[in-house]
Amino acid sequence: MNGKGLVACLVVLTMLAGCTAAPMESNEGTEQAVVLTPVPTHLSFSAPTFDRAVDGGANLDLRSSFDGPVLLLWVASGCSGCHDWTVMLKEELEAGNLSNTTNIVAVHRYPEFESTESVAQRYGENNSTHFMPWPLMLPPPSTTVIDAKAAA
Amino acid sequence: MTDVGLYRAFQQPVTPTLQVLDEEGRLVWSSKTYWANATVLTEALNIMETGGR
Numbered sequence: 001m002n003g004k005g006l007v008a009c010l011v012v013l014t015m016l017a018g019c020t021a022a023p024m025e026s027n028e029g030t031e032q033a034v035v036l037t038p039v040p041t042h043l044s045f046s047a048p049t050f051d052r053a054v055d056g057g058a059n060l061d062l063r064s065s066f067d068g069p070v071l072l073l074w075v076a077s078g079c080s081g082c083h084d085w086t087v088m089l090k091e092e093l094e095a096g097n098l099s100n101t102t103n104i105v106a107v108h109r110y111p112e113f114e115s116t117e118s119v120a121q122r123y124g125e126n127n128s129t130h131f132m133p134w135p136l137m138l139p140p141p142s143t144t145v146i147d148a149k150a151a152a
Numbered sequence: 153m154t155d156v157g158l159y160r161a162f163q164q165p166v167t168p169t170l171q172v173l174d175e176e177g178r179l180v181w182s183s184k185t186y187w188a189n190a191t192v193l194t195e196a197l198n199i200m201e202t203g204g205r
Contacts, residue, residue, distance in 0.1 A: 036160075037154060037155050037156050038156075039156050040154060040161070042177035042178055043173065043178070043179060044177050045161075063177050068175050069175055069199075069200040071171075071196060071200060072162075072171040072173060073169075073170055074162075074166070074167050074168060075168060081167065081186035081188075082167050084168075085170065087188065088188035088190070089188075092193065102197070109166070109167045109169075110167070139158055143157070144153055145154055145157075145158055145161040146154065147154055149176070149177070
């Protein structure tokens with residue numbers, strides 16, 4: 001290739017720069033928004049328990065198991081704050097400052113990271129360091145909620 | 153049953169989280185106070201007594 005040919009080739013390549021590929025399609029307006037199902041206003045769920053006497057069965061449905069409001073305590077076995085709340089609630093119960101009819105329910109959080117055995121050792125057994133004398137629900141991570149209003 | 157995940161429905165509770173569901177299942181109160189606190193507990197119990205009104 002002589003000098004003129006090389007220059008001509010470079011000129012042509014320069015002119016083509018940026019035009020050698022089909023224009024990128026804009027994603028604007030074409031991305032599909034992730035539409036989440038609205039959260040029901042009236043919530044319930046069911047989950048297994050340790051089936052202790054205080055659990056009210058091997059599987060508990062939150063809304064249909066209790067009359068009146070429910071105090072939920074989300075816990076993990078390795079959570080010092082959870083131990084602290086457990087102690088306070090038990091002390092208030094024993095002192096009579098909490099009615100026996102107050103619905104307290106603990107729910108295990110982070111089952112992906114903590115075994116149910118560790119929860120049982122911490123909260124579930126009579127000789128546990130922080131035994132819970134109220135139902136303890138053990139929902140797997142895939143648990144979905146029940147629309148309590150629709151179910152009623 | 154819905155396809156709404158438990159944690160999303162309950163506003164991504166950390167531990168510990170204390171929540172009150174009223175008698176119809178509405179989430180009416182929530183606290184993420186880490187250490188047990190008598191004032192927070194009293195607030196929760198008051199909410200339970202009044203049904204979140």
